[in-house]
Amino acid sequence: xxxFKAFSVSFSCRDAxxxxxxxxxxxxxxxxxKQLDAHLTSCEACRTELRKLRRHQENLTHVLxxxxxxxxxxxxxxxVLASLELQQQKQSALLDFCDKLxxxxxxxxxxxxxxxxxxxVGGLILVSALIPRGTMGAAQNIETxxxxxxxxxxxxxxxxxxxxxxxxxxxxxxxxxxNSSHPDNSPQPITNPVDRRxxxxxxxxxxxxxxxxxxxxxxxxxxxxxSLC
Amino acid sequence: VDAIRVLTSPQWSNSIASTQxxxxxxxxxxxxxxxxxxxxxxxxxxxxxxxxxRVVNLAYSLLGSRDDAEDAAQEAFVKAFSSLNQxxxxxxxxxxxxxxxxxxxxxxxxxxxxxAINDCEYDLQHFSSQEHNQTTTATEVQQAxxxxxxxxxSVLVLREMHGLSYEEIAQVLEIPIGTVRSRLNEARSKFRAxxxxxxx
Numbered sequence: 001x002x003x004f005k006a007f008s009v010s011f012s013c014r015d016a017x018x019x020x021x022x023x024x025x026x027x028x029x030x031x032x033x034k035q036l037d038a039h040l041t042s043c044e045a046c047r048t049e050l051r052k053l054r055r056h057q058e059n060l061t062h063v064l065x066x067x068x069x070x071x072x073x074x075x076x077x078x079x080v081l082a083s084l085e086l087q088q089q090k091q092s093a094l095l096d097f098c099d100k101l102x103x104x105x106x107x108x109x110x111x112x113x114x115x116x117x118x119x120x121v122g123g124l125i126l127v128s129a130l131i132p133r134g135t136m137g138a139a140q141n142i143e144t145x146x147x148x149x150x151x152x153x154x155x156x157x158x159x160x161x162x163x164x165x166x167x168x169x170x171x172x173x174x175x176x177x178x179n180s181s182h183p184d185n186s187p188q189p190i191t192n193p194v195d196r197r198x199x200x201x202x203x204x205x206x207x208x209x210x211x212x213x214x215x216x217x218x219x220x221x222x223x224x225x226x227s228l229c
Numbered sequence: 230v231d232a233i234r235v236l237t238s239p240q241w242s243n244s245i246a247s248t249q250x251x252x253x254x255x256x257x258x259x260x261x262x263x264x265x266x267x268x269x270x271x272x273x274x275x276x277x278x279x280x281x282x283r284v285v286n287l288a289y290s291l292l293g294s295r296d297d298a299e300d301a302a303q304e305a306f307v308k309a310f311s312s313l314n315q316x317x318x319x320x321x322x323x324x325x326x327x328x329x330x331x332x333x334x335x336x337x338x339x340x341x342x343x344x345a346i347n348d349c350e351y352d353l354q355h356f357s358s359q360e361h362n363q364t365t366t367a368t369e370v371q372q373a374x375x376x377x378x379x380x381x382x383s384v385l386v387l388r389e390m391h392g393l394s395y396e397e398i399a400q401v402l403e404i405p406i407g408t409v410r411s412r413l414n415e416a417r418s419k420f421r422a423x424x425x426x427x428x429x
Contacts, residue, residue, distance in 0.1 A: 018411075018414060021410075021414050021417065022413075056421060064386075066366050066367045072299060076281060076302075076303070077274060077278075080307060081277075083307050084311060091311070
């Protein structure tokens, strides 16, 4: 009894306020209801608050029920049943497919084959992921942005051109001022490594310039350093 | 007087009564669900007939648009009917159906909040002047309701418009009763604040 009294004394307005709304709804449990009732008999402020809250709550319910109820459209059932049927067809098709797969891989040899194929594909993916990307990427850039002839040293390029045209070529022939002095009967499409730049799209020209030596001296020095590859 | 008017309001008291009726006819409902599991079309039609209006109106209260409400209700019914095997029968069927509907509406609300703002809409042309005034008020109420967060809105709608008890709300939303109490208090005070602000 003493404990109950002490407990009821400690039940303050601060404890009572949050329970008022639930009390109006009649949803408090037994012990909470007893505590609140005991508090309300002795607290005029909470009784006033309860009356105010009850009025508010009734108004709120009234206001919310202003929203009219709607009647579903006449074809509602048909739409539901049609989409349900469609979904069931999809589900049964998926189940059929799974059953067929099960039937196929029920044979041990096929199961072994499938698991080894799966392992192989997984291994390939793993290996490709482990190879450093930087080296592969750089090699691909060089291959795609410069023709093979420009990457080889001039001596090798001239040797190949000599094989094609049946005469020797020297570096001096490709000086800009000497280009116009070529005889008319000389093979016309003598491909100067520098002239190939005219066939390059503009966006690739910058990449090209970065790789190709712009001066003869640069070309010589690069040839002495060896192949770009 | 307001309380009496609310309790005698025909449309909502019918709704509450039908929810209670649905609770009382669980025996034949179990048979109906068993028949639905066997994909019997007539059983689906009976369940639809029983819950169609309540589910559509629940979606309408939560989304504020008739078209969205019908779409959401359709989605909820299809989900419920196609996953009847997951319904264990521990809870009442209608609480399970309400839960699916509330979840579908929340998902649609989230999608709508990323795109266009979902406004409530009433066709004002078919109403008389008195009905027109009522409908205007209804639109204002709906707009005020849409300003509350979906979690609070669902508690408020289930309690105030569909007359569910705290225990039933807890079952539908899968939250403890204490959370229902606190959310309902918060929802009421927020709605009241918005409504009074709009009135002034």
